[in-house]
Amino acid sequence: MAQIFPRWSNETPRYTLIATLVLASAGIFGVYYWASPYNTDVGYMPKQPIAYSHLQHAGELQMDCRYCHAYVERGPHAGVPPTQTCMNCHSQIKKDAPTLEVMRQSWTNGTPIAWKRIHKLPDFAYFDHSAHMGFGTGENRAAIGCETCHGRIDTMAVVKQVQPLSMSWCLECHSDPAPNLRPVEAITRMGWTGDLAWRDKAAKIAVGLHPPGDLGRVRVAAADGTHQTFATTGCTGCHR
Ligand code: HEC
Ligand code: HEC
Ligand code: HEC
Ligand code: HEC
Ligand code: HEC
Numbered sequence: 001m002a003q004i005f006p007r008w009s010n011e012t013p014r015y016t017l018i019a020t021l022v023l024a025s026a027g028i029f030g031v032y033y034w035a036s037p038y039n040t041d042v043g044y045m046p047k048q049p050i051a052y053s054h055l056q057h058a059g060e061l062q063m064d065c066r067y068c069h070a071y072v073e074r075g076p077h078a079g080v081p082p083t084q085t086c087m088n089c090h091s092q093i094k095k096d097a098p099t100l101e102v103m104r105q106s107w108t109n110g111t112p113i114a115w116k117r118i119h120k121l122p123d124f125a126y127f128d129h130s131a132h133m134g135f136g137t138g139e140n141r142a143a144i145g146c147e148t149c150h151g152r153i154d155t156m157a158v159v160k161q162v163q164p165l166s167m168s169w170c171l172e173c174h175s176d177p178a179p180n181l182r183p184v185e186a187i188t189r190m191g192w193t194g195d196l197a198w199r200d201k202a203a204k205i206a207v208g209l210h211p212p213g214d215l216g217r218v219r220v221a222a223a224d225g226t227h228q229t230f231a232t233t234g235c236t237g238c239h240r
Contacts, residue, residue: 001043004010010217012207018120018222018239032041037178041161041164042161042162042163042164043160043161044118044160044161045118045159045161046116046118047114047116047159048116048158049102049115049116050100050102050103050114051099053156053157054153054154054155054157055154055155055157055161056157057155058153058154058190059154059155065146065153065188066188067084067085067174068080069081071129072129072130072133072146073128073129073130073133073134073187075128075129075130076126076127076128076129076130078128078129080115081104082112083106083107083112083113086103087107088101095101109134118159118160118161119150119161119165121165124239125167126228126237126238126239127238131185132144132149133184134184134187135209136205136208136209138194139204140208141183141184141205142181142182142183142202143181143182143183143184143186143187144153144173144177144182144187145182145186145187145188145189145192146181146187146188146218147189147190147191147192148164148165148180149163150188151163152191153190154190155190167238170213170238171213171215172209174211174212174213174214174215174234175208175213175214175215175216175217176216177203177209177211178199178202178203178205180205181194181202181205182194182198182202183198183233184202190228208233211237212233212234212235212236212237213234213237213238213240214234
């Protein structure tokens with residue numbers, strides 16, 4: 001007797017199950033993407049407890065970023081300065097200004113100023129500032145400047161996010177870092193540009209780098225006739 005149902009129909013329940021799972025995860029993704037508070041985006045600019053201005057301090061007064069963001073070269077987080085750092089100057093300068101009332105309260109009570117966080121990745125993505133502040137060896141050292149990821153902070157009275165901080169944004173640079181490399185001495189310099197000699201050097205340095213998820217390198221390997229699966233090894237660099 002002829003089979004009424006073709007052989008592949010044995011697979012049908014399994015496909016239904018897979019389809020259900022895919023739809024369910026798309027649903028979860030949708031909630032995550034549109035409803036999650038993590039989806040803070042380009043232009044995000046919350047009101048801060050003190051009208052602190054980078055334009056005034058980093059721009060006009062030319063203070064180095066690391067005076068306040070002291071951990072940027074040492075670990076994953078750049079860090080926001082404690083009240084003590086402000087007091088170094090403001091125990092003398094503008095010491096009675098009403099604009100600094102919240103700072104004075106924080107100093108007397110010993111409670112930190114409640115700065116609102118602007119740039120924030122979801123917990124499942126790992127980022128490390130120090131890894132971007134110097135890499136390569138000997139002569140071939142380079143870095144990524146604050147400006148490349150945060151924009152011209154020295155011109156901002158109020159900080160705002162200028163890059164999407166999305167996975168594709170990370171991978172775009174990881175696959176072709178050369179145009180974004182600069183000398184380590186210039187990490188905090190705003191408006192820095194490289195001359196032709198630097199660009200040649202940067203192209204050579206980039207060849208020796210291995211940032212996670214480097215799609216460019218996978219394509220190069222395939223052109224050589226070797227077989228390498230699509231960037232799978234890179235995932236754990238940022239998803240640990
Ligand atoms: C006098 C201290 C000081 C200096 C100098 C300074 N900052 Fe800041 N920075 C702060 C404070 C305080 C905050 C938190 C309030 C705010 O967002 O404005 C902050 C916030 C930031 C943020 C946003 C943090 C977040 O929540 O996502 C970035 C990015 C940043 N600074 C980059 C820089 C860069 C780049 C420089 C150098 C050009 C610099 N800062 C110089 C004190 C400083
Ligand atoms: C290296 C010294 C220095 C440090 C450190 C510093 N400031 Fe200032 N700040 C100044 C100077 C100088 C001015 C401009 C004063 C003027 O206009 O005469 C100023 C102005 C200000 C003003 C504007 C005050 C007004 O009413 O005009 C605020 C607000 C302010 N700073 C907040 C902060 C905060 C918050 C911190 C710590 C994150 C900080 N500053 C760290 C030197 C400093
Ligand atoms: C390669 C891109 C990149 C560079 C270069 C970079 N940042 Fe960031 N920064 C980020 C990302 C991404 C976050 C959010 C990190 C997170 O949520 O874990 C961030 C967060 C911050 C924060 C707030 C959270 C924290 O880490 O304390 C500050 C302050 C900051 N950056 C300052 C700086 C300064 C100052 C420099 C230069 C000395 C710099 N950044 C260079 C990408 C960068
Ligand atoms: C403008 C260029 C640029 C951007 C944007 C960038 N990176 Fe990187 N990243 C690099 C370079 C260059 C290295 C160093 C590669 C090396 O050491 O060989 C690196 C290294 C890393 C490392 C390796 C640290 C280690 O322990 O070896 C991690 C993790 C990382 N990046 C995460 C991220 C994440 C997450 C983002 C996006 C939120 C991001 N990066 C955005 C250029 C960039
Ligand atoms: C250079 C760092 C980096 C690498 C390498 C990387 N990711 Fe991501 N990934 C991120 C960041 C950052 C986010 C968060 C993006 C956001 O918040 O918009 C993310 C988000 C995700 C998400 C969540 C999507 C969502 O919005 O819910 C998945 C799934 C994911 N990555 C899978 C992968 C896989 C698979 C690989 C390997 C092929 C990989 N990632 C490699 C940085 C990276």
